[in-house]
Amino acid sequence: MADNEQKALQLMVDAEKKLQSKGFLGGIFGGGNKVDEAIECYQRAGNMFKMSKNWNKAGQAFCEAANLHSRVGSRHDAATMYVDAANCFKKTDVDGAANCLIKAIEIYTDMGRFTMAAKHHQTIAEMYESDENTLPKAIQQYEQAADYFKGEESNSSANKCMLKVAQYAAQMEDYDKAIQIYEQVATSSLESSLLKHCAKEYFFRAALCHLSVDLLNAQHALEKYAQQYPAFQDSRECKLVKKLCEHLEEQDIEGFTETVKDYDSISRLDQWYTTILLRIKKANDESADLR
Template sequence: MGSESAEALLQSAEKKAASTGGWFSSPASKHEESIELFKAAANKFRVDNRLDDAGKALVRAAEMEVRTGEKDFAATTYFEASKCFRMSNPGQAAIAVGRCSDILVERGRFRQAADRQKNLAEIYREDHNTLDKAFQAYEQASQWYTQEGASATASACMREAAQIAIQLEMYPRAIELWEAVAAISLGSSLTKYSVKEFYLNAGLCYLAIPDNGAALRAMAFYAQQDPGFPTTQEGQFLHGIAEAAEHGDLQAFDQRVAEFDRLKPVTGWRATLLHGIRQKVAAEPDLS
């Protein structure tokens, strides 16, 4: 096996996979041999940096492991296949991770299934056309992490899902997620400091809808949950731009954003979100 080429190993693996056994061997033993050969071929492909071929060989190995009832091994093999596909074929990587996750759920291993859903979300997030699938995977991961008592990891997945929801302009769902993350964070002295950021993000989503009245009511609720929020930079900024939006005062809005940006640079998805809010404020008459 050591001197054989990857192609030769793959050919032998396929022959044994199709074998029905013989006088001195059972189909099961042939299938077990095929698994070893598929994995050996995959290793040779990896040495030659032929990652797509390595991934395909590992998928065949995983399929045979499922066929022989070795589903726990199959889950690991599918995940290894996804790592090979990750750089060359993200679509196949997602399929492999999905199959791994399905097996883990079937086996009742929800913590590991949550890890794989998180991996799946990361793959989908790399392509703007699959952001909706990334959102769904992060949400699924957060639910399973929550069930397993991994609240910190669940919260992290919820934050990622909330950011994607904003990119997809799913503002009501983003609000629910940011407020849920804030509620979780309030329960720990280690994470309570971050609540102001989550309330700000939720408030910005209200303004992006736009629903200025709901934004102001939400801020009153946030003050009840965290009495210190209104005096924070985030709380004062949110209040300032909410008032500017309420009155259609673009000059005041721009001034508030510029002041906050000097203290805490506004970048990434938050900058995009504020730009969208600004456009809505610009379209409203100045009632000041």
């Protein structure tokens, strides 16, 4: 480990020397070769640092190689090196990794490679989504990824990103945004015989977001969804929301809780559903107390 790190540090020094020796005469006599040699030293150093698990130093070495590739106009190689640097920084410095990927994205968009750019925006979003404090950044990155995917007619990938946006928007209590996305993706799913069955889940999520805001809106939404997708009306999801609406109208919080428990015993509700349903219950529990 220590031996690899020493070799890596020496390679960094060698790279610097090669760049410094590229003076006036170097520029005339094979200066380009010196840059190529420096790039090779930085890349080798990056790999040595990786072997010794010094992720920050590895990232820095790959960044130096990327910067040099950019300077000599090797855009594709520069982007590849920025991605390698990001993969190292990802383990210790999320913002550092994101910054490297943004540089790669700038190169890819300039080259017209929007699918690659979209995938890297998606990677940044995935790095940010694990921390509640950085969810707004995750949302922004997923939206940008979806935008590029749509432009390349990758509608399935675009929808996946937008569903993530809806999930986190609801988590952050931006229910209107979540509803708009869930309804939009549900409607587009109905146009495909392969994806039609997915519409049920999206309408269910949208209905719960409506219920988080207003009971009457949720009831109207259920009617609208049943018209758009008649099979939804007979689904357990639709029946659950209708039953919950009835309990809320009657201010029957115990009935609300029991209905959720019964549903959950057959179809397990994940963390997102549980959070939203608890919020609805709590909000109506408090309003019942006020009365």
